[in-house]
Each structure stands twice: as structure tokens, then as C-alpha cells.
Amino acid sequence: MQAAVTELPEPQLRALADHYDAAVAEKRRRLALGGAILIAAIAAAAWMGEVDLVKLAENFWRFPSYFISIAPKLALATLWTDINEWFWGIKRWTGLLLDTILIAYVGTLLGALAGFALCFLASANLVRSRALVFVTRRFLEFCRTVPEIVFALLFVLAFGLGPLPGVLAIAIHTAGALGKLFAEVVENIDDKPLEGVVSSGGDWFEMVRFAVVPQVLSNFVSYALLRFEINVRGAAVMGFVGAGGIGQDLIEAVRKFYYSDVSAILLLIIVTVMAIDYFTEGVRRRLIGQERR
Amino acid sequence: MSTARRTLSFGDEAGIAARFPEHFRPNWINRAKLIGGLTLAAAIFVFGLIRLEIPFDRLFSGIGRLIEFLGLMLPPDPGSWQLAQVYLHAMGETLAIAFLGTLGGALLAFPVSFLAARNVLRIRPLQLLTRRLLDMVRGVDTLIWALIWVGVVGLGPFAGILAVMCSDFGNFGKLFSEAFEAADNKPIEGVKATGGSHVHSVRFGLLPQVVPILASQLLYFFESNTRSATIIGIVGAGGIGLQLTEQIRVLEWQKVSFLILMILITVASIDWISSKLRFAIIGRKAVA
Known part of the structure; x- marks a missing residue:
């Protein structure tokens, strides 16, 4: 197929080409400016963070060699006994892992309930009082900005060693994180059911119960499951500050150079986290699928 | 006012229920799923509390101590x-x-x-x-x-x-x-x-x-x-x-x-x- 492409007259073409060049130049200029700012920021951060590439290059061999030294010594001939020896503490560790998961679970559930109760107060479409919305939001922000380990440190002092401070720390952090996400979900709901309940004489609680909750519940559960996944990872390090779970054994093994224990515990944590990821993802898919139907 | 609306909407509840029976029939399968799920969640929660040996007596004394800490934190001060x-x-x-x-x-x-x-x-x-x-x-x-x-x-x-x-x-x-x-x-x-x-x-x-x-x-x-x-x-x-x-x-x-x-x-x-x-x-x- 031969079609003649009509060429525009020269002056018109020139104007368009100039315009294009100007646009490209403008974009390049912006990119260069952004790049310069980025490089300056990197330099400042590198100076601040005491980045020492020489030290890294000199010591980098320690990184793989650490993994080699924590790797178990397995021989094919004595594989079974070697594995047994490697996982000598399996009974204690699985118990601690179960504790870790339960710390995450109890903390997530408590936090999700608190977040559930607070999210309606933080939603501008349900609450008229702007002051109440503002105060609730700042409170949630405080709960999620202070890292859970810091809460755990404080709670260990107040409640003593053990899983209780870990559970509470996770619960508070979860309440903050989920409260925010929940409130965002609530603010995006359809208004019509709300108007329906109010126009047939419902009060505020009935409105929330019959118009809001049915719309948001599956999303809430999905977010809570995602948070549970994150909290299992968080609970695994709670033991670093004495707040229960497997972290205590891990940090001890690392500090005392019980190399094969480090790899055994790390492996157990990784497998557990992966299994929980897999499980919660399956449940979440089903939940979201249900909603689409 | 909301009472008036309420009487207006629910005055003929029996009549509405008779006209739209499908909306008033309880959905037993969904209800069973919900109750089952909630029971399971609560059971794991209770099991967690028992297994972790959460000391409830320490909960209250701990909260007291937290409030004490909070009092000591005010005002924030770096020292120098x-x-x-x-x-x-x-x-x-x-x-x-x-x-x-x-x-x-x-x-x-x-x-x-x-x-x-x-x-x-x-x-x-x-x-x-x-x-x-x-x-x-x-x-x-x-x-x-x-x-x-x-x-x-x-x-x-x-x-x-x-x-x-x-x-x-x-x-x-x-x-x-x-x-x-x-x-x-x-x-x-x-x-x-x-x-x-x-x-x-x-x-x-x-x-x-x-x-x-x-x-x-x-x-x-x-x-x-x-x-x-x-x-x-x-x-x-x-x-x-x-x-x-x-x-x-x-x-x-x-x-x-x-x-x-x-x-x-x-x-x-x-x-x-x-x-x-x-x-x-x-x-x-x-x-x-």
C-alpha cells in the first residue's frame, strides 16, 4: 500500500519541531536538576552514614563467609544424624515458634479490634465533629509511628519479661496501622446505604452496623490478615528485647557464635513466615473473590 | 424526629416481610460460616492467652507503672x-x-x-x-x-x-x-x-x-x-x-x-x- 504522506509547509513544521525540541530540552533540564539533587543527597547521606566503601570491600568476604560458617556440616553418609544434630533443639524451637505466631495472632486480633473501634471515629464521612476526627487520627498516627520494638522495651520495664509486652506492643502498633487503613476504606464507601438507614430512622450506631460494616468487612479482614503476616516477622524479633518468642534464642545464638543454631533458627523462621504468607494469601484471594461475585 | 421516621418505616414491618419474604429469610449457610469463623478466631485467641501464660494480675500493676513512667517523661528534655x-x-x-x-x-x-x-x-x-x-x-x-x-x-x-x-x-x-x-x-x-x-x-x-x-x-x-x-x-x-x-x-x-x-x-x-x-x-x- 502506497499512501502519500502529506508534508506540512515548512514554517508550520519548523514551529512544531521547535516546540518539540523545547519540550525535550525542558524535560532533560528537569531530569538533570533532579539528578543533581539526588547526587547531592546521596553524598550528604553517605557522609552522615559513615559509608566506607574501602571497609566494605576489605570486609565483604565476611558476609558470604558468615553464611558458610553458619551452614550446617552435612555429609551424605551420615545425613540423618547430621540433620538431627543440626536441629537438636527442634522441640524447643517449634514451641517458641508457636509462641511467636500466637504473640502475633493475639496482638493482631487485639489491635484489629481497637483499630475497628477507632476507624469509624477517624472517618470524616461518618463523624461531623472535625475535632474528633483530628484527635483520633493523630492518636492512630502516634501508635503506628513509634516502632513496636520501642513499645516492647517500655512494656518490658512495666510488665516484666515475657510475651505480654510483645503482645501489647504489637497490638498498639497494629491498632495504629490498621485504624488508618480501615478509615481509608470507610471513607471510600458508597453513601447511599448510609442515607437509607438514616432516612428510615436509624441512629449513628445502627448506621455503622447496617450500612457501613457490611460494605467494609471483607476488606477489613483482608487487611488484618496482611498485618498478621507482617506481625509474625515483627514477633520473631520481639525476643531481642526480652518480649517473648523465638527472638531471644536467635540473638543469643548470634551473640555467642553458635553457628549451626543460627542457621537452624533462621531457616525455621523463614519457612514459618513463608508458610503463613502462603496461607494468608490464599484466604485473602478467596475473600476478595467472594466480594467480586 | 428519628422516632417519627422509624414509625413510618417500620409501621408495616409485617406487611413488608410478607411481600418480600426472600429478603427476610435468614441465610443459614452464611450465618453458620460467620459463627464458625468467629468461634475459631476466638478459640485460637483463648488458646494463645493460655499458652503464652499471660499474667493478668501483672496487667494492672504494669499499667499503673506505665502511667508513672508517663508522668516522669514530662516535660521532654534532652538534658543539655x-x-x-x-x-x-x-x-x-x-x-x-x-x-x-x-x-x-x-x-x-x-x-x-x-x-x-x-x-x-x-x-x-x-x-x-x-x-x-x-x-x-x-x-x-x-x-x-x-x-x-x-x-x-x-x-x-x-x-x-x-x-x-x-x-x-x-x-x-x-x-x-x-x-x-x-x-x-x-x-x-x-x-x-x-x-x-x-x-x-x-x-x-x-x-x-x-x-x-x-x-x-x-x-x-x-x-x-x-x-x-x-x-x-x-x-x-x-x-x-x-x-x-x-x-x-x-x-x-x-x-x-x-x-x-x-x-x-x-x-x-x-x-x-x-x-x-x-x-x-x-x-x-x-x-x-
Whole structure:
């Protein structure tokens, strides 16, 4: 197929080409400016963070060699006994892992309930009082900005060693994180059911119960499951500050150079986290699928 | 007024129920599922409380002590100007850790995410392998990475940077490859239809679509890493966490509250800046 492409007259073409060049130049200029700012920021951060590439290059061999030294010594001939020896503490560790998961679970559930109760107060479409919305939001922000380990440190002092401070720390952090996400979900709901309940004489609680909750519940559960996944990872390090779970054994093994224990515990944590990821993802898919139907 | 509305709406409840029986019939299957789910959740909760041996008696005395701590925290006070400067420097370290860690993690993850995405290199076994590798890296918490890197490069913020880099490598690898897979296929086909190679289609069809998304994820992680970088000092990897744990251990409550306040202000301002930048990059709608 031969079609003649009509060429525009020269002056018109020139104007368009100039315009294009100007646009490209403008974009390049912006990119260069952004790049310069980025490089300056990197330099400042590198100076601040005491980045020492020489030290890294000199010591980098320690990184793989650490993994080699924590790797178990397995021989094919004595594989079974070697594995047994490697996982000598399996009974204690699985118990601690179960504790870790339960710390995450109890903390997530408590936090999700608190977040559930607070999210309606933080939603501008349900609450008229702007002051109440503002105060609730700042409170949630405080709960999620202070890292859970810091809460755990404080709670260990107040409640003593053990899983209780870990559970509470996770619960508070979860309440903050989920409260925010929940409130965002609530603010995006359809208004019509709300108007329906109010126009047939419902009060505020009935409105929330019959118009809001049915719309948001599956999303809430999905977010809570995602948070549970994150909290299992968080609970695994709670033991670093004495707040229960497997972290205590891990940090001890690392500090005392019980190399094969480090790899055994790390492996157990990784497998557990992966299994929980897999499980919660399956449940979440089903939940979201249900909603689409 | 609402009583009047109520009488109006429910005056003929029996009549409405008779006319629309299908809406008033209880859905037993759904109800059973709901009750079953709730019972299961409650049962695991109770089992957790029993197995963890939660001491309820200590709960109340502990709350009392917390309130006492809170009283001692006021007003927040760094002690002296010298100490305030030390804390500011530590905060700067924290920001540096978050910034370089995020950036480094993204740079490492970018090429790897090509391998992990279904639609870029299309080498199936390599893709599965990288995915499992990324999963493993993600399964290890930042604090554990920090512990390992402290052993390699010694105490200090550099170990923190490397730790954040490692854990972000796992996160970004996954997120980037998902962004690649979610990209629209039409521009890619367009490039191919005009005779471009596969490399061309990736460069001109795929990348322009995903770069803004990647940039916004980068900023989002910078935000969240500022939070996590505040604590990796607990294992000696630099930043404000070191000061914070020390002050908590020696019960200097006014300094603790000063440090927490500093963290709150810093995180809030980083949130604010980065959300502005994110909206500028991909527009207000897409972020929500």
C-alpha cells in the first residue's frame, strides 16, 4: 500500500519541531536538576552514614563467609544424624515458634479490634465533629509511628519479661496501622446505604452496623490478615528485647557464635513466615473473590 | 424526629416481610460460616492467652507503672545542648540509613526484578528461582540483617544501611516484578508492531509505564524505612535507636520522651514531603 504522506509547509513544521525540541530540552533540564539533587543527597547521606566503601570491600568476604560458617556440616553418609544434630533443639524451637505466631495472632486480633473501634471515629464521612476526627487520627498516627520494638522495651520495664509486652506492643502498633487503613476504606464507601438507614430512622450506631460494616468487612479482614503476616516477622524479633518468642534464642545464638543454631533458627523462621504468607494469601484471594461475585 | 421516621418505616414491618419474604429469610449457610469463623478466631485467641501464660494480675500493676513512667517523661528534655546535638546527629544518621538503604535496595532489586517478572525475560526456571530467593530475603527481618552486617562491617550506621538495603532488596524485587506484570500490554505490542525488538519493547513500551510506579514505591519505602531505621540501633547498627534504647535502659524518662518526640516529628515531616512528591509523580488518584 502506497499512501502519500502529506508534508506540512515548512514554517508550520519548523514551529512544531521547535516546540518539540523545547519540550525535550525542558524535560532533560528537569531530569538533570533532579539528578543533581539526588547526587547531592546521596553524598550528604553517605557522609552522615559513615559509608566506607574501602571497609566494605576489605570486609565483604565476611558476609558470604558468615553464611558458610553458619551452614550446617552435612555429609551424605551420615545425613540423618547430621540433620538431627543440626536441629537438636527442634522441640524447643517449634514451641517458641508457636509462641511467636500466637504473640502475633493475639496482638493482631487485639489491635484489629481497637483499630475497628477507632476507624469509624477517624472517618470524616461518618463523624461531623472535625475535632474528633483530628484527635483520633493523630492518636492512630502516634501508635503506628513509634516502632513496636520501642513499645516492647517500655512494656518490658512495666510488665516484666515475657510475651505480654510483645503482645501489647504489637497490638498498639497494629491498632495504629490498621485504624488508618480501615478509615481509608470507610471513607471510600458508597453513601447511599448510609442515607437509607438514616432516612428510615436509624441512629449513628445502627448506621455503622447496617450500612457501613457490611460494605467494609471483607476488606477489613483482608487487611488484618496482611498485618498478621507482617506481625509474625515483627514477633520473631520481639525476643531481642526480652518480649517473648523465638527472638531471644536467635540473638543469643548470634551473640555467642553458635553457628549451626543460627542457621537452624533462621531457616525455621523463614519457612514459618513463608508458610503463613502462603496461607494468608490464599484466604485473602478467596475473600476478595467472594466480594467480586 | 428519628422516632417519627422509624414509625413510618417500620409501621408495616409485617406487611413488608410478607411481600418480600426472600429478603427476610435468614441465610443459614452464611450465618453458620460467620459463627464458625468467629468461634475459631476466638478459640485460637483463648488458646494463645493460655499458652503464652499471660499474667493478668501483672496487667494492672504494669499499667499503673506505665502511667508513672508517663508522668516522669514530662516535660521532654534532652538534658543539655550538647546532648541535643548528639541526638540530632543520630537522627541524621537514621535518615541517611533510610535514604541510602532504600536507594541501594532499589538499585539491586531493579535488575533482579527483570528476572522475576513473567513478561520481561521469560525464562521460567530462573524466574521461579529468583522469586524463592526474594521470598527468603524478605522472610528475614531488618533487625536480623542488621545483626549479620554488624558482624561484617562493625558497629555503626554503615551496617544499618546495608541491612536496610538487604531487606528492601527482597521487598522491591517482589513489588517491581509485580509492577512489570501489571503493565498494559498495548504499548509493548505497539513497539513490536513498528518493528522493535524485545529489548526495544521493554525499553520504550514497558519501562515508561512502570517508572513512575517504581518511583512512588521507592518514596513510600523511604517513609517506612525511616521508621524501621529508628530502631536498628538496638543491635548497634547506628541511628537514633542506640540512644533511645540506652536512655530507656537507664530510665532517663525525659530524654526518652524527647527522643520519641524527635522521631515523631521527623517521620511526620518525611511523610508529608514524600506524599507531596508521590502525588506529583503519579497524581492524587492513583495513590489512593
